[in-house]
Amino acid sequence: MIGPELGAFAFVALLALLALRIPIGVSMITVGLGAYLVMRGVSPTLAYVKNTSFSAFADYGLSVVPLFLLMGQFATRAGMSKALFNAANVFLGHRRGGVAMASVGACAGFGAICGSSLATAATMAQVALPEMRRFGYSGALSTGSLAAGGTLGILIPPSVVLVIYAILTEQNIAKMFVAALVPGFLAALGYVLAIAVYVRFRPDAGPTGERADAVARRKAVAETWPVVAIFLLVIGGIYAGWFTPTEGAAVGAFSTLLLAIFHGGMRWQGFVDSLKGTAEASAMIFLIILGAKLFNGMLALTQLPQSAALFIGDSGLAPMAVLAVMLLIYLLLGCVMDSLSMILLTIPIFFPIVMALDFGMTPEETAIWFGILALIVVEVGLITPPVGMNVFIINSLARDVPMLDSFRGVLPFLLSDAVRVIILIAFPIITLGLVNLLW
Amino acid sequence: MACQPPGAVSVDPIGRALYRASAALAVLGGLLLAAIMVMVVVSIIGRNLAGVPLFGWLGPVPGDFELVELGVAIALFSFLPYCQIVRGNVAVDFFVAKASARTRAWFAVAGNLLYTIIAALLAWQLFNGYLDRLGPYGETTWILGLPTKWGYLCAVVATVLLALVCAYTVLRSIAEARGSGEPVR
Numbered sequence: 001m002i003g004p005e006l007g008a009f010a011f012v013a014l015l016a017l018l019a020l021r022i023p024i025g026v027s028m029i030t031v032g033l034g035a036y037l038v039m040r041g042v043s044p045t046l047a048y049v050k051n052t053s054f055s056a057f058a059d060y061g062l063s064v065v066p067l068f069l070l071m072g073q074f075a076t077r078a079g080m081s082k083a084l085f086n087a088a089n090v091f092l093g094h095r096r097g098g099v100a101m102a103s104v105g106a107c108a109g110f111g112a113i114c115g116s117s118l119a120t121a122a123t124m125a126q127v128a129l130p131e132m133r134r135f136g137y138s139g140a141l142s143t144g145s146l147a148a149g150g151t152l153g154i155l156i157p158p159s160v161v162l163v164i165y166a167i168l169t170e171q172n173i174a175k176m177f178v179a180a181l182v183p184g185f186l187a188a189l190g191y192v193l194a195i196a197v198y199v200r201f202r203p204d205a206g207p208t209g210e211r212a213d214a215v216a217r218r219k220a221v222a223e224t225w226p227v228v229a230i231f232l233l234v235i236g237g238i239y240a241g242w243f244t245p246t247e248g249a250a251v252g253a254f255s256t257l258l259l260a261i262f263h264g265g266m267r268w269q270g271f272v273d274s275l276k277g278t279a280e281a282s283a284m285i286f287l288i289i290l291g292a293k294l295f296n297g298m299l300a301l302t303q304l305p306q307s308a309a310l311f312i313g314d315s316g317l318a319p320m321a322v323l324a325v326m327l328l329i330y331l332l333l334g335c336v337m338d339s340l341s342m343i344l345l346t347i348p349i350f351f352p353i354v355m356a357l358d359f360g361m362t363p364e365e366t367a368i369w370f371g372i373l374a375l376i377v378v379e380v381g382l383i384t385p386p387v388g389m390n391v392f393i394i395n396s397l398a399r400d401v402p403m404l405d406s407f408r409g410v411l412p413f414l415l416s417d418a419v420r421v422i423i424l425i426a427f428p429i430i431t432l433g434l435v436n437l438l439w
Numbered sequence: 440m441a442c443q444p445p446g447a448v449s450v451d452p453i454g455r456a457l458y459r460a461s462a463a464l465a466v467l468g469g470l471l472l473a474a475i476m477v478m479v480v481v482s483i484i485g486r487n488l489a490g491v492p493l494f495g496w497l498g499p500v501p502g503d504f505e506l507v508e509l510g511v512a513i514a515l516f517s518f519l520p521y522c523q524i525v526r527g528n529v530a531v532d533f534f535v536a537k538a539s540a541r542t543r544a545w546f547a548v549a550g551n552l553l554y555t556i557i558a559a560l561l562a563w564q565l566f567n568g569y570l571d572r573l574g575p576y577g578e579t580t581w582i583l584g585l586p587t588k589w590g591y592l593c594a595v596v597a598t599v600l601l602a603l604v605c606a607y608t609v610l611r612s613i614a615e616a617r618g619s620g621e622p623v624r
Contacts, residue, residue, distance in 0.1 A: 019535075020534070021532060021535045021543065021546045021547070021550065022546070022549060022550040023554065024528075024530060024531065026527060026528070026553050026557060028556045030557070033557075033560075042443060046560075046564060046567075049560055049561065049564040050564040050565070050567055050571075053564060053565060053568075053594075054512065054565060054568060054591060054594060057511070057515045058444055058511070058512035059508065059512075059599065060507060060508045063507050063508065063511035066511060066514065067472070067475075070469075070473070070476065072572060147562055242483070242487075243483055246507060247479050247483055250475070250479035250483075251483065253476050253478065254476050262467075272469075274469075275465070275466050275468075275470065275472070278469055278472065279465035279466075279468060279517075279518040279521050279522065280465075280518070280521060280522045280525060280527040281527075282514075283518035283522030284522050284527050284528055286515050286519075287519065287522070336533035336534075337531055338529055343528070372592045386536070387532060394462060
């Protein structure tokens with residue numbers, strides 16, 4: 001058994017291992033090497049391990065990932081969550097549901113210096129949960145809005161998953177970041193609207209908060225300047241070509257380190273904890289990256305991705321139908337898997353298929369547009385049952401709220417996500433407009 | 440995120456020693472990553488000041504790209520044992536979520552056993568990679584001429600510790616499967 005059949009069989013074997021709760025990276029390495037062994041024999045497989053393992057980690061492009069993770073660790077200790085929440089709250093707090101809206105806005109702001117959803121949700125929850133409780137917000141609305149708001153962390157650049165997508169598909173990271181800006185803004189806006197509609201039906205879920213005057217507003221906004229400065233420096237610098245994405249991540253990590261020390265009051269212990277947090281997250285991600293590299297290298301040998309692309313490209317299926325099926329698969333996988341593993345696992349198969357279809361755009365436009373759509377849909381998985389990591393983490397911080405309430409609380413945001421994905425599919429210009437304008 | 444999961448720090452002396460070694464290696468790797476971060480910032484500043492009068496003697500750090508590549512690789516390898524001993528590697532929980540804590544621990548035995556084999560394989564092949572790079576004509580980096588064998592050697596040290604940690608987690612999971620099951624993370 002060689003060729004695409006072996007590739008398909010390897011996929012089934014991988015899913016079986018995953019279902020048995022074998023760690024994702026370990027499953028990919030096991031199946032990748034196992035199938036390689038079947039195809040090539042013992043000594044080529046050993047050579048494959050030797051030549052792939054070190055180079056998988058010694059990759060300049062991928063070194064952006066641990067640096068962004070380090071930046072995120074420092075960001076959670078920078079003490080900016082309070083300032084970000086206040087800045088959003090002075091404008092939105094007096095509305096019905098306004099404190100929840102402010103939480104979403106603050107998550108968007110925090111997402112600008114943190115590329116991880118879980119960290120964004122967990123950090124903002126520490127400030128926003130007590131505030132929503134103070135104004136008598138329902139458990140469902142407060143946990144739901146934070147869990148959904150957390151997904152903005154990964155959509156708004158810098159974003160670890162987006163970086164990995166860009167590297168996998170050889171796209172320009174700066175362009176991917178710019179392309180994510182408008183959809184990210186739309187996501188935040190969509191969540192705020194979802195809250196507005198929700199409290200219209202459930203007025204007691206989100207009472208009005210305090211009204212702030214113009215002076216307080218100016219002051220609150222001014223206090224967020226470090227976040228704005230770091231965001232503009234990192235994203236602007238990468239865009240302007242002052243530095244590579246990796247260098248941008250180093251600059252971002254360094255400036256959030258300074259912010260954590262001088263504003264967040266981080267000391268040696270906090271620094272060591274940041275390093276440990278970075279170590280755990282980086283190792284978790286890079287074991288999966290190593291697995292994906294070994295698995296996908298094997299898959300390429302079986303010709304499965306090429307055959308699948310050719311088959312679907314020639315099948316005469318409508319490109320939009322194929323796209324819809326892929327996004328549906330992401331939605332289903334997202335119920336049980338984390339976003340990064342999904343991207344690493346599916347992109348080698350899906351990307352050639354997408355590129356073989358005609359969406360009436362240039363190849364680069366298609367690649368960017370599909371990347372943003374995939375990113376949004378895999379993020380939805382973070383807030384859907386049964387395994388919604390964001391919901392879990394927020395719920396663990398709000399012990400008195402039943403898990404079922406939290407999952408009910410994310411429903412309005414899921415509707416908002418669905419509407420946004422449809423809009424972005426129908427109008428690729430929303431994603432690509434800024435990219436085309438700037439390049 | 441950075442909080443210690445319950446059951447991460449073992450009560451038995453071997454587990455404690457392995458935890459300490461893994462945490463120390465992870466922090467060392469983290470310091471290396473932080474040093475690279477500073478080096479990159481210095482390099483960017485030097486590069487941009489090079490054209491300014493009085494600062495003409497400045498410039499980018501020579502070989503900054505290869506330092507990033509080699510340094511980050513070493514840091515990443517040094518992170519692996521720590522992640523494994525604190526149960527940081529993600530798995531798909533959904534299909535065994537209904538199983539008892541003890542059954543779940545048996546699945547963990549299987550996962551940890553596979554990872555042990557993989558870690559040993561990695562250590563062995565990285566050591567072979569190190570041997571390939573010995574001698575006067577061993578592979579060096581492009582600009583600074585750093586021998587890449589040092590990167591391999593660090594990776595060997597880290598993966599040997601990883602293999603030991605993995606083997607320990609197999610025993611830990613067996614004990615949990617026989618005892619009260621896997622602690623909830």
